[in-house]
Amino acid sequence: MAGASLEFTQPDELWAIPSLSPAMEVPVERDMLTIKDLYADAPGRPQILLKAQAILVAGLERMAAARDYIVGEELLNADYEVTLFQGDLPELFYFSASVEGFSTVVVAIHDALKNRQGKPLDLDQINAIRRCLTALTDRPFMKYDDALDLVDLLETTGLCVNPPESSAVAEILLEDEEVEERGS
């Protein structure tokens, strides 16, 4: 147990991660109820929620494995784990449809992974995604503002969380502005 807690408090893992809002900084205490404690498997939203939880837990395991591979300088294996996680991510959209904060973070992670265009993630980026996944697992009904803090966290590690299509839209808007300026 002591080894595990040391692993998570290594300064080189945490130094680049900015502080989050007070609500997100509150750790889930041992005596706090988890999603599995609260919700039984019932049709409708509970079932979708528990499925999302399973995907998130699997994602956390993959990202932990990716982190270990990076520490061991096995970059190909690390990238393979991230790619597998990326493949599972779209399933979370089904749960995201009705939960605003959750969907904001999931979409940001999805776009961040898509935008990397094959480049491997570094340790800070993997840790930021792990932190997002932990928050989504413990607090799937987080407030929108708290979700934006997590998106900021991803961006501070150099991940681009905007959809790839947004650059094309930005170019079109910029061209329109230039045409208007010339016209006037």
Add this chain to the structure above:
Amino acid sequence: MSIDLDQFALKEAILEVRYPDAFLFWDHVGSFWDGMAARYPGLEMDEASPQETKVKFDANTIGNVFINRAFCAIARPKSNLADLQDLGEAFFHSLLSILNVNSLSRIGFRLVYYKSFEQRAAASEFVRSQGSMPKPADKLLNVDGQLVDPHAEMRFEGEKLGFKLVLRSQETTLTVPLPPEFRDLAPLKTTRSIATLEVDYYTTANTPSAAFDARALVTSWYQVIKRDLEKVF
């Protein structure tokens, strides 16, 4: 004998959360009700004081917010509790955000069922026959009588969840006093004998607010209660 929920009618459903004192109550509870009024145009204030605010959404539905707890209650809810799910989702999602509540010390879900009987004795016998309630002799403690209004209660708790069951029979009387101009008529009075079953299902540990979703919780806990309640008796 075991309880069959199908023979009961659902009288009331309540969803309550408790939290550490939320002092923003005094600043923001008006904003909360304003938002709810936009969503539920028929909303009317019932009571307001520094300690609590209580509103009626309609004749059967109330919402009540205190500095350290809040609940919404529906009398004669739909059998699938869709109305409580809808109201609970809107009510608690907005309230916990506005009051900046991050942790819930208790979440409680209460269902009150009832079953009508022609006679008070039949209601008493129904309750007595559930479980191991004794059947007393005709004369006890020098009282020559019979068992009326039996009441059985149990609480079962773990480190995370708990529930309390109350089964009782009772006679309720409705009396409507008539105004003087109708004094020639007999006063309206009607009596009902009923057995009520109250199920209180709750958390016994803290819950992060962001893990709480009223719709998912009501769906989930209602399913558990309907599935497992008969195993209790």
